[in-house]
Amino acid sequence: MGNQLGTLKKEELELLQNSSYFDSRELRTLYKQFRKDSPSGTVNKQEFKEIMTQMGVGDQFLQDLLFNVFDKNKDSTINFQEFVCGLSSITRGTPEEKIEFAFSLYDIDGNGFITRSEMESILESMYKLVGTFVTCSGKKFDPHDLIEEFFDSMDDDGDGFISLEEYKRGTLKNPDIIQGLKLLNQ
Numbered sequence: 531m532g533n534q535l536g537t538l539k540k541e542e543l544e545l546l547q548n549s550s551y552f553d554s555r556e557l558r559t560l561y562k563q564f565r566k567d568s569p570s571g572t573v574n575k576q577e578f579k580e581i582m583t584q585m586g587v588g589d590q591f592l593q594d595l596l597f598n599v600f601d602k603n604k605d606s607t608i609n610f611q612e613f614v615c616g617l618s619s620i621t622r623g624t625p626e627e628k629i630e631f632a633f634s635l636y637d638i639d640g641n642g643f644i645t646r647s648e649m650e651s652i653l654e655s656m657y658k659l660v661g662t663f664v665t666c667s668g669k670k671f672d673p674h675d676l677i678e679e680f681f682d683s684m685d686d687d688g689d690g691f692i693s694l695e696e697y698k699r700g701t702l703k704n705p706d707i708i709q710g711l712k713l714l715n716q
Contacts, residue, residue: 538558538561557614560610572609573608575606578600591654595638598640600616616631619631626698629697630694633694636648636649636652642693643691644697646677646690650673650677653673653676657673
C-alpha cells in the first residue's frame, strides 16, 4: 500500500478511512511514521517485538499474541492496512470491536473458543506485565480466581469453552470490563 514516493494514493486513503476511525490527516501522519520505521512497507514479527519492547510490552508471549491478531492475512508480516485496522479497533473501536479484538487475543489457537488453558497462559503473561490484578471497582484477584470467575460468568453452556457470543454477552454484563473499555477511549 502506498506508492514509491512514500505517500498514500487517494483510493488507498479512502479505503482506510472507510475501514478505520482515523481521518485523512491522521492516516497520512501514521503512514509517514510507519514507512519511516519500516521502509519495506511491512513489519515482520521481530520488528514488531522490538516496537512493543520500546512501548513497554516486553513479554514475548504477549508480543506474539498481539502480532498474530494484527496479522489478519497470516502472511507473517503486518502491512499498513492491518496496522491501521488493529490500532483503530484498540483505540477508537466500538465496545463490540474491542470485545472482538480481546477475544481474538485470548483465542490463542484461533479455533473460535477460549479455554481455561488459554486464559492461564494469557493471565500469566499479564501478571508479569502489571502485577496483581485489580479491577476497576478495586477488587483484587489471584489469576486462578479470575479464571474461575471468568468461566463461571461466561461459559453459559458449561462445556469448558467460551465462544465469541458467550464472551460478548459476558463482557457486556460485567461493569469492570465496561469501565475498562471506556478507559481505552481516553
